Amino acid sequence: MADSAQSSSDTTIQLHGEEFWPLSGKPFFDIILAKTHVKPYYKLGIPAKLHRILPSCSFPTVLIFAGKSWEMTCDGSNKKHKGLDRESWKAFIDDNNLKAGDGCVFEVMECSSTKLVLRVQILRGEIPAELLEKEKGDEAEKPIIL
Numbered sequence: 001m002a003d004s005a006q007s008s009s010d011t012t013i014q015l016h017g018e019e020f021w022p023l024s025g026k027p028f029f030d031i032i033l034a035k036t037h038v039k040p041y042y043k044l045g046i047p048a049k050l051h052r053i054l055p056s057c058s059f060p061t062v063l064i065f066a067g068k069s070w071e072m073t074c075d076g077s078n079k080k081h082k083g084l085d086r087e088s089w090k091a092f093i094d095d096n097n098l099k100a101g102d103g104c105v106f107e108v109m110e111c112s113s114t115k116l117v118l119r120v121q122i123l124r125g126e127i128p129a130e131l132l133e134k135e136k137g138d139e140a141e142k143p144i145i146l
Contacts, residue, residue, distance in 0.1 A: 101125030
């Protein structure tokens with residue numbers, strides 16, 4: 001009987017593989033990608049809240065997503081800004097077709113004086129097609145209502 005109460009407009013989000021999982025309690029940070037994170041700038045800084053656990057020199061970093069890994073370098077020599085190398089970060093962005101507005105959660109899986117491993121969850125910021133069909137959202141008088 002509960003099934004008959006469901007609306008035909010309900011949408012189902014299908015998860016593929018290990019894209020989403022509960023955080024393990026290890027340190028993490030999350031971001032909503034902005035223009036500076038993606039084309040053409042390709043910059044990602046590690047938030048200050050994680051600086052205390054990071055080495056104070058350049059160190060190998062690995063991003064893991066959907067069973068693949070991207071090796072890069074994090075420059076930890078600057079006390080105020082620790083960031084990933086642009087070329088490798090660009091490869092991660094391009095390989096995963098990331099855009100401004102997408103969200104990422106970076107969970108520290110391993111952190112030592114010789115290596116940082118971050119498991120990544122990607123949350124696409126795209127507006128579902130089902131909503132676009134109902135409202136254009138291109139005018140203040142006709143917003144997309146979620």
